[in-house]
Amino acid sequence: MLNIIFSRTFCVPAKTTILIKNVMYQLPLQLESLPPTPFYFYDLDLLNSTLDEVNRLIEGKPFWVHYAVKANSNLVILKNIVSKGFGADLVSGEEIEVALEAGFSPSRMMFAGVGKTDREINLGLVHDIACFNVESIPELQVIDELAQKAGKVARVAIRVNPDIDAHTHSYITTATADNKFGISIEMLPQVVEMAQSLPGIQLMGLHFHLGSQITLMEPYRMLCERINSLLDFFDGRNVHFKIIDVGGGLGVDYANPDANPIPSLEQFFDIFSTHLHLREGQQLHFELGRALVAQCGSLIARVVYVKENRNKKFVILDAGMTQLVRPALYQAHHLIQNLSAAHDSETDVYDVVGPICESSDVFGHNEQLPITHRGDIFAIRSAGAYGEVMASRYNMRALPQSVFYRS
Ligand code: LLP
Numbered sequence: 001m002l003n004i005i006f007s008r009t010f011c012v013p014a015k016t017t018i019l020i021k022n023v024m025y026q027l028p029l030q031l032e033s034l035p036p037t038p039f040y041f042y043d044l045d046l047l048n049s050t051l052d053e054v055n056r057l058i059e060g061k062p063f064w065v066h067y068a069v070k071a072n073s074n075l076v077i078l079k080n081i082v083s084k085g086f087g088a089d090l091v092s093g094e095e096i097e098v099a100l101e102a103g104f105s106p107s108r109m110m111f112a113g114v115g116k117t118d119r120e121i122n123l124g125l126v127h128d129i130a131c132f133n134v135e136s137i138p139e140l141q142v143i144d145e146l147a148q149k150a151g152k153v154a155r156v157a158i159r160v161n162p163d164i165d166a167h168t169h170s171y172i173t174t175a176t177a178d179n180k181f182g183i184s185i186e187m188l189p190q191v192v193e194m195a196q197s198l199p200g201i202q203l204m205g206l207h208f209h210l211g212s213q214i215t216l217m218e219p220y221r222m223l224c225e226r227i228n229s230l231l232d233f234f235d236g237r238n239v240h241f242k243i244i245d246v247g248g249g250l251g252v253d254y255a256n257p258d259a260n261p262i263p264s265l266e267q268f269f270d271i272f273s274t275h276l277h278l279r280e281g282q283q284l285h286f287e288l289g290r291a292l293v294a295q296c297g298s299l300i301a302r303v304v305y306v307k308e309n310r311n312k313k314f315v316i317l318d319a320g321m322t323q324l325v326r327p328a329l330y331q332a333h334h335l336i337q338n339l340s341a342a343h344d345s346e347t348d349v350y351d352v353v354g355p356i357c358e359s360s361d362v363f364g365h366n367e368q369l370p371i372t373h374r375g376d377i378f379a380i381r382s383a384g385a386y387g388e389v390m391a392s393r394y395n396m397r398a399l400p401q402s403v404f405y406r407s
């Protein structure tokens with residue numbers, strides 16, 4: 001007997017027997033009794049194993065993980081993450097609100113983002129959140145002003161742009177000198193001095209984030225070296241930081257989600273244990289998003305038509321870039337599986353596309369897939385991060401529901 005929870009408007013009895021139709025695909029879905037497609041399918045067992053692995057690896061270390069809520073802000077996912085003791089990394093007032101609703105403690109909330117509005121800053125102040133990650137001098141001044149007005153002192157960390165290339169897609173590279181994020185390293189002494197002089201500000205630390213879907217460890221090692229020299233520099237000036245926040249960005253294996261359902265968390269934390277020279281009493285914060293939630297989610301869609309043109313065969317799904325924009329926006333490739341096909345069925349080559357009126361609405365070109373028919377069920381894997389949260393209503397399409405599995 002397995003347990004499945006449906007959210008949004010779809011209602012079925014809370015307990016349903018789910019059979020594993022096709023173990024090759026590792027998705028515990030019973031194809032005969034699916035909710036209407038498309039939908040996001042989340043395996044909470046995998047989510048929880050991933051979270052447990054993080055907790056195992058950071059145990060006994062001064063490491064704190066704040067989940068980057070932007071990766072997936074579905075309440076069921078958030079509640080699981082809260083229950084495992086994680087904090088929250090937030091980038092909007094709305095994210096603060098949803099994090100409160102999910103049960104995150106404000107004392108474990110970090111608020112980042114280059115364009116925090118007065119309303120959002122006040123919301124953070126009212127709830128007395130742990131820290132604002134500040135990205136510019138004007139923002140620092142506004143936080144000081146609003147904190148003083150509210151009779152509070154805002155805890156802040158300064159986001160430093162360390163000028164390190166994370167070797168990932170240019171749209172998700174954040175730490176090179178030309179990106180809009182953070183404060184240039186050469187301006188840092190001046191900004192630190194300013195933060196120390198403002199009555200509404202308590203300077204807590206330094207914040208960094210290299211980018212996203214980072215699969216090499218070398219950029220993180222370089223980050224450790226940058227931070228070590230900054231700490232030496234500030235030690236010399238008698239400035240000490242309680243928090244060092246190294247952001248998130250750890251990548252996942254989009255090509256082989258079943259072989260690598262949990263990312264290289266051990267390697268990732270080891271880099272910091274080995275190369276970063278934390279000072280006595282200093283906390284090291286991480287803001288992992290994708291690494292925690294990507295692999296537990298799949299987008300499930302149905303084949304509307306199989307169509308043949310002069311040069312190509314197309315599989316047209318009832319899900320597209322409105323449900324998962326990553327392929328259209330970042331040329332990302334997610335593993336595509338025909339869940340209805342038998343293991344030994346013959347294959348053919350197809351472009352797998354969505355129904356949206358955009359030529360970029362393609363999940364995969366020249367995919368070798370089992371012979372596919374109208375009505376077949378497809379999974380687009382590793383859709384748990386930046387899938388549901390980036391869904392849009394373009395073409396007036398409804399937002400899909402989410403389905404959760406727990407054994
Ligand atoms: N901290 C900061 C300051 C960030 O900007 C981000 C992500 C994270 C943490 C979490 O990064 P993660 O661990 O998830 O890589 N939509 C894109 C990814 C955008 C990431 C934005 N910032 C995608 O689908 O690839």
